[in-house]
Amino acid sequence: MKVTTEYLYFNTKKRQEFVRITDDLAGIVKKSGVTEGLMLVAAMHITAGVFVNDWENGLIHDFQVWLEKLAPAGLEYRHHQTGEDNADAHLKRTIMGREVTLPITNGALDLGPWEQVFYAEFDGQRKKRVVVKVMGE
Amino acid sequence: MKVTTEYLYFNTKKRQEFVRITDDLAGIVKKSGVTEGLMLVAAMHITAGVFVNDWENGLIHDFQVWLEKLAPAGLEYRHHQTGEDNADAHLKRTIMGREVTLPITNGALDLGPWEQVFYAEFDGQRKKRVVVKVMGE
Amino acid sequence: MKVTTEYLYFNTKKRQEFVRITDDLAGIVKKSGVTEGLMLVAAMHITAGVFVNDWENGLIHDFQVWLEKLAPAGLEYRHHQTGEDNADAHLKRTIMGREVTLPITNGALDLGPWEQVFYAEFDGQRKKRVVVKVMGE
Numbered sequence: 001m002k003v004t005t006e007y008l009y010f011n012t013k014k015r016q017e018f019v020r021i022t023d024d025l026a027g028i029v030k031k032s033g034v035t036e037g038l039m040l041v042a043a044m045h046i047t048a049g050v051f052v053n054d055w056e057n058g059l060i061h062d063f064q065v066w067l068e069k070l071a072p073a074g075l076e077y078r079h080h081q082t083g084e085d086n087a088d089a090h091l092k093r094t095i096m097g098r099e100v101t102l103p104i105t106n107g108a109l110d111l112g113p114w115e116q117v118f119y120a121e122f123d124g125q126r127k128k129r130v131v132v133k134v135m136g137e
Numbered sequence: 138m139k140v141t142t143e144y145l146y147f148n149t150k151k152r153q154e155f156v157r158i159t160d161d162l163a164g165i166v167k168k169s170g171v172t173e174g175l176m177l178v179a180a181m182h183i184t185a186g187v188f189v190n191d192w193e194n195g196l197i198h199d200f201q202v203w204l205e206k207l208a209p210a211g212l213e214y215r216h217h218q219t220g221e222d223n224a225d226a227h228l229k230r231t232i233m234g235r236e237v238t239l240p241i242t243n244g245a246l247d248l249g250p251w252e253q254v255f256y257a258e259f260d261g262q263r264k265k266r267v268v269v270k271v272m273g274e
Numbered sequence: 275m276k277v278t279t280e281y282l283y284f285n286t287k288k289r290q291e292f293v294r295i296t297d298d299l300a301g302i303v304k305k306s307g308v309t310e311g312l313m314l315v316a317a318m319h320i321t322a323g324v325f326v327n328d329w330e331n332g333l334i335h336d337f338q339v340w341l342e343k344l345a346p347a348g349l350e351y352r353h354h355q356t357g358e359d360n361a362d363a364h365l366k367r368t369i370m371g372r373e374v375t376l377p378i379t380n381g382a383l384d385l386g387p388w389e390q391v392f393y394a395e396f397d398g399q400r401k402k403r404v405v406v407k408v409m410g411e
Contacts, residue, residue, distance in 0.1 A: 001138050001275050001411055003310035005379050036140040038177060038272055040312060040375050044386030046327045052235050053183045053227055058215035062224050063231075070207065070344065078332035087336050090327055094337075094370065096231065098326050101177050101238055101375055103270040105142050110268055112181030131384055133377040135312055135410065136272065137138055138275050173277035175314060175409055189372050190320045190364055195352035199361050200368075207344065233368065238314050238375055240407040242279050247405055249318030273409065274275055 004032040006132045010048075012124030016092075018060050019119040021050075021130070025102070026109055028132050035107040037136010042099035044131055047089035047123035049096040055116040067092045089122035096120045104136055141169040143269045147185075149261035153229075155197050156256040158187075158267070162239070163246055165269050172244040174273015179236035181268055184226035184260035186233040192253040204229045226259035233257045241273055278306040280406045284322075286398030290366075292334050293393040295324075295404070299376070300383055302406050309381040311410010316373035318405055321363035321397035323370040329390040341366045363396035370394045378410055 006028050010019060025041060041050050053059070070091075077087030100117060103110040111117075119130055143165050147156060162178060178187050190196070207228075214224030237254060240247040248254075256267055280302050284293060299315060315324050327333070344365075351361030374391060377384040385391075393404055 003410060005310075005377065005384070036142075038175070038270060038312070040377055042375070042377065044389060046386070046388050051231065053231070054216075056216060056219060058218055059224060059227055062214045062216050063228070066208065066228055071340065077336045079328075079330060079336050081332055082330060087333060090333055091337070091340055094325065094327070097234070097371070099375060101179070101236060103142065103177055103179065103268050105268075105270075110142070110270075112183070112266065114183050115181060129386065131377050131379075133312060133379075133384075136140060173279075175312070175407060188368065190368070191353075193353060193356060195355055196361060196364055199351045199353050200365070203345065203365055234371070238316070238373060240279065240314055240316065240405050242405075242407075247279070247407075249320070249403065251320050252318060273277060 001137055002032060002034050004134045008130040010119055010121060010128045012121045015124050016064060017121045017124055020055055020116055021119050022117045025117055029104055029109055032134040034104055034134050034136040037104045037134060039102045039104055040099060040133040042131050044129045047086055047093055048128055049093040049098050049120040050100050050130060051096045051120055052100055052115050052117050054114055067095060070095060086123040092122045138274055139169060139171050141271045145267040147256055147258060147265045149258045152261050153201060154258045154261055157192055157253055158256050159254045162254055166241055166246055169271040171241055171271050171273040174241045174271060176239045176241055177236060177270040179268050181266045184223055184230055185265055186230040186235055186257040187237050187267060188233045188257055189237055189252050189254050191251055204232060207232060223260040229259045275411055276306060276308050278408045282404040284393055284395060284402045286395045289398050290338060291395045291398055294329055294390055295393050296391045299391055303378055303383055306408040308378055308408050308410040311378045311408060313376045313378055314373060314407040316405050318403045321360055321367055322402055323367040323372050323394040324374050324404060325370045325394055326374055326389050326391050328388055341369060344369060360397040366396045
């Protein structure tokens with residue numbers, strides 16, 4: 001069995017930004033030499049997430065409008081009494097998800113035709129990290 | 138270590154439908170010969186999901202009413218400018234989740250007494266696929 | 275390869291309560307002897323969840339207010355026609371998530387500086403269980 005660990009780093013220009021990482025992950029599978037197994041991809045920060053969905057700018061816009069409706073910025077969150085101003089980012093990442101686990105089959109990510117993996121930043125403009133763990137044979 | 142891969146296929150009669158798949162998954166565990174390990178169950182389409190909850194028709198109805206409230210169909214989503222009409226399905230699947238990972242213990246799915254696994258279709262009436270990856274010994 | 279299974283038990287005083295379990299999980303990693311691998315942490319009850327977020331009481335309060343807004347108790351849910359009164363707990367747990375998968379690196383949980391793992395109870399005051407499966411080498 002092989003287990004490998006990689007980290008992806010992000011420092012987005014905007015506070016909220018979705019970054020496609022499918023190709024980075026495909027590269028990590030190749031480098032790992034694993035042909036059958038699982039890949040965990042998880043945000044290491046609690047105001048960011050990882051999700052799988054469509055690579056279509058209109059839908060990415062829709063996601064962001066929708067998240068703002070479900071978990072608005074600028075409310076009087078109790079978390080802000082600590083000096084923070086990002087409670088909404090914690091809530092938004094909860095909707096989108098912290099992590100995905102991807103199957104590796106025949107030496108490649110076993111994804112459907114429209115599946116793309118994204119890093120979802122909700123409190124960016126600073127250095128953030130994603131852990132990628134590959135386990136298999 | 139063993140790693141096996143199976144696919145489940147769906148073509149639901151209704152646009153939105155929840156299909157119980159616990160027994161299919163239990164069969165895949167047996168077939169795999171794995172007695173201790175993990176099973177990843179993931180939708181391969183971005184308008185469908187996989188989740189664990191109660192096998193009770195009233196609650197399934199409640200879930201669907203609730204999802205319609207949180208992520209309504211028929212709004213003027215920007216995604217629809219591409220000719221699509223299913224932005225709500227992408228959002229609904231995000232709430233319910235793309236995937237679950239299930240423990241395998243003593244040769245069977247290690248689920249609580251009320252845990253049932255469902256395929257959640259939000260844009261059906263066409264062929265869709267779920268990947269099931271078993272890894273363990 | 276090693277695979278180990280542990281269960282955590284909860285019986286919360288309040289109906290809704292978030293319990294930090296990071297240290298319990300760190301202990302399970304040590305006990306398992308696994309230095310590189312994955313840990314699945316999953317609620318075995320469908321009115322409870324497991325999530326990763328901030329250990330800050332203000333934010334925990336914000337989460338609970340937010341969940342009450344997105345999935346209110348006391349509505350006329352169809353699930354309640356069975357005699358149950360906890361449909362909101364099923365919905366709330368769906369938002370927060372059933373499970374997390376954590377990476378194990380160099381013999382410890384590979385978590386970001388602010389990541390804390392919580393058990394999220396939405397229908398407590400009774401005995402509940404979480405399964406913890408460690409797989410690796």
